[in-house]
Each structure stands twice: as C-alpha cells, then as structure tokens.
Amino acid sequence: MSKPFMFEKPLGMRDTLPEMYEMKKQIREQLEEEMSAWGYQMVETPTLEYYETVGLASAILDQQLFKLLDQQGNTLVLRPDMTAPIARLVASSMKGEAYPLRLSYQSNLYRAQQHEGGKPAEFEQIGVELIGDGTVSADGEVIALMASALKSAGLSHFKIAIGHIGYVNALLEDIVGEQSDTLRRFLYEKNYVGFKEHVKNLPISSIDKGRLLGLLKLRGDKKMLTDASKLVSTEQGAKALAELEELWQVLESYGIEDFVKLDLNLVLHMSYYTGAVFEGYSSNLGVPLCSGGRYDELLGKFERPGQATGFGLRLDLLVEAIGKKAEQRQATCIMFSKERRAEAFREAVSLRQEGKAVVVQDIAGVTDLDGMSEQFTDVLYFIGQKKGEA
Ligand SMILES: N[C@@H](Cc1c[nH]c[nH+]1)C(=O)O
Numbered sequence: 001m002s003k004p005f006m007f008e009k010p011l012g013m014r015d016t017l018p019e020m021y022e023m024k025k026q027i028r029e030q031l032e033e034e035m036s037a038w039g040y041q042m043v044e045t046p047t048l049e050y051y052e053t054v055g056l057a058s059a060i061l062d063q064q065l066f067k068l069l070d071q072q073g074n075t076l077v078l079r080p081d082m083t084a085p086i087a088r089l090v091a092s093s094m095k096g097e098a099y100p101l102r103l104s105y106q107s108n109l110y111r112a113q114q115h116e117g118g119k120p121a122e123f124e125q126i127g128v129e130l131i132g133d134g135t136v137s138a139d140g141e142v143i144a145l146m147a148s149a150l151k152s153a154g155l156s157h158f159k160i161a162i163g164h165i166g167y168v169n170a171l172l173e174d175i176v177g178e179q180s181d182t183l184r185r186f187l188y189e190k191n192y193v194g195f196k197e198h199v200k201n202l203p204i205s206s207i208d209k210g211r212l213l214g215l216l217k218l219r220g221d222k223k224m225l226t227d228a229s230k231l232v233s234t235e236q237g238a239k240a241l242a243e244l245e246e247l248w249q250v251l252e253s254y255g256i257e258d259f260v261k262l263d264l265n266l267v268l269h270m271s272y273y274t275g276a277v278f279e280g281y282s283s284n285l286g287v288p289l290c291s292g293g294r295y296d297e298l299l300g301k302f303e304r305p306g307q308a309t310g311f312g313l314r315l316d317l318l319v320e321a322i323g324k325k326a327e328q329r330q331a332t333c334i335m336f337s338k339e340r341r342a343e344a345f346r347e348a349v350s351l352r353q354e355g356k357a358v359v360v361q362d363i364a365g366v367t368d369l370d371g372m373s374e375q376f377t378d379v380l381y382f383i384g385q386k387k388g389e390a
Helices: 018-037 050-058 082-093 138-152 165-188 192-200 206-215 222-233 235-253 315-322 338-353 369-373
Strands: 048-050 068-071 074-077 103-111 122-131 158-165 260-263 275-280 290-292 307-316 331-336 359-363 377-383
Touching: 018 068, 018 103, 018 122, 048 050, 048 082, 050 074, 050 165, 068 275, 074 307, 082 103, 082 122, 082 307, 122 138, 122 315, 122 338, 138 158, 138 235, 138 290, 138 307, 158 235, 165 192, 165 206, 165 235, 192 206, 192 235, 206 222, 222 235, 235 260, 275 307, 275 338, 307 315, 331 369, 338 377, 359 377
Parallel strands: 158 260, 331 359, 331 377
Antiparallel strands: 048 074, 068 074, 103 122, 122 307, 158 275, 275 290, 290 307
C-alpha cells in the first residue's frame, strides 16, 4: 500500500465542521429530551468490545467490522451497533435491575465500508432499547416514540414501514426450507429484480412460485393482512400476522396510523431480529434514517433471557432530511490592545453574564482585520491608552 496523502482520511471517515456540529447538537438535544420524557434513561458503553462476545452478537457481516488486537492478544471490535453492548450491560452491571428496563443511548458506531464516496464508516446513532417486555404494546411504544422523536426534531414528512421477520421466515421456510438465506438476502438488499429472477429458477411448483412473488405485493394498511394470511398457513405465520394486527391497533391508539404502513417484505441488516421490524423514511432521502425491531433471543446469549425491542436513528441522515440550517449563536468580538487588556477581559465577563457569547482578541494577533471583523455582528474596540490617561 502506498503512503496516504497528508490530507486523506481512512475510508468512510468524516470531519464535522462548526455548522454541522451545531445542527447535530440541536437535533440531538431534542431527541434526547423526547426519549427522557418517555422515561428512558441514558447509558454509555465502551467504544471497544470483545469480538467473541459483543462483536459476534451484533450480528453484522464480518467484513463490516473494524477489528484490532489488544496487548493481551484478544480480538476487539469497534462497536458496530449499540443493541448488543446494551444486552451485555443489562446482563452484567444491571443484572439486579428488574425488567422491563427502558434505556437510551447516543453513540458513535463503526461499520467498515468497501468503497470510497459511499456511506460513512463512523456515524452517530441515537436510540432506545425496551428490555424485558414481550408485549405488542412494547413494540407499539418504541415505534410511537420513534415517530414522536422525529417530529420533535422537526421532521414532518416521514413514513414508518413495518414488517415481521417471523412472517417472512415462515413463508420462505415453508416453501424453500433451508435454502431461504439467499431469498432473505435479496429482500434485505431490496433487490426485488434479483428476488424474482431467483424465484423463477427455483425447482418448486408454480403455485409456490406465485406465493413467493406474492410476498413482494404485501404492502399497505391493515387490510393487506388478509392477503398475507392466504400465503402462509403455518402456526408461525399466523402468530406473526396476529401480532401485526394487534400492533396496528396499538398504533391507532397512539393516533399515528397516518405515519405508518405495513411492508411484509421488510428484512433488516441485523440478524438478531425475531419479530416485528420497522424502518423510517423521510420523503427527501433515498435511504432509511432509522430502524429497529424485536429481538427476543439476544439477551439469552448473555445469560439473562428477556424479550426486547428498540430502534436506532442516524443523526447525520436526520440532519440531512431536516435540511435547515442551525441557528448559530452570534458572538460579539472585543478587540483589544495590551494597554487595555484587563478592561477588555472585565467587559467580556460582564457581557457573558448577560448571556452573550464573546470573543476577546488581541489586535496584535490579527493579520486580516476586515476578514476577522466580518465574522461578527458587533465588534467593540479596547485599543490604545485608556480614556482619560495621557
Ligand atoms: N441496533 C440496530 C437498531 C436497533 C435498536 N434496537 C433494535 N434495533 C441497528 O443499529 O440497526
């Protein structure tokens, strides 16, 4: 490998400039406030985790993990997700705390990228986990909170698509048995053309081909569930549909049915999901900006079984979707020369006490006075001899 050019960053890594920082901060505060208002408590976990435990439990493709070695020779990962670290936390340091637990987080996550110019390899995610509650009310709560968080951040045009991995598995396994992975991957990649092509070439009856292709049409409101029930007759399939029916009622009780739609071919990235899954879209972004779902088996891997659900929201994408500029705090500049330095500092203290942001600048350190002054609406000069002094 050649030596990187001085200004290059590792693949997928980004800088954050002041304006973007401010925008992220304002939106982050609103999201955190909303989650706290719903009774969720913030936690933090380390950036590095063991590959063998949390790394594997995160259920993400191995090629997306950043791996490194510690001094003892253990393989570590930069956390690719927060759900697995929180499962570890709940099963260890928080073991004594009764279920259900409502936890929230705001963290940078790391997913290695294969190509330049694509997705970021480090991004901030804000989310919640509702752990130890297997009810459909819990699924409804996290979806309603996600909608409420998006609204509180200032996003008004969004839709949440809801599916159920139990339904997809029931249908695929009923028809293609063990070979369902390939079809699931087409769905996860939203490669519906690839899905159709693959189905065409499968050695199965035309009725079963019709059932598999029928899955792609299962989008809409709760009326669609009747069509869905015609494709699968297994107990697992029926259970998933009954859950979705109840979930729709919960969402109606929250009054957010206009923001949601059912999409039964939804398959998400993480393979730990076991039940209802969902994804949120803004009308002006081509990619989902938040997603989540039920994962009832993950806590068991950390020896504290518990049914759970949650979501994660990408702050960078939410900022992009909202699209408006941050309200920048205007600062006053006090330009001083050393004779009046103490006076300038006193003035700065008193203006800051009034709530103003103040920059104090020694004029001897400025080479471009006009350029510097243009950055401020107000510039006060404390230059030369003090008034009244000879
Ligand atoms: N951890 C998931 C989101 C999620 C939170 N809880 C459940 N799912 C992700 O990064 O996509």
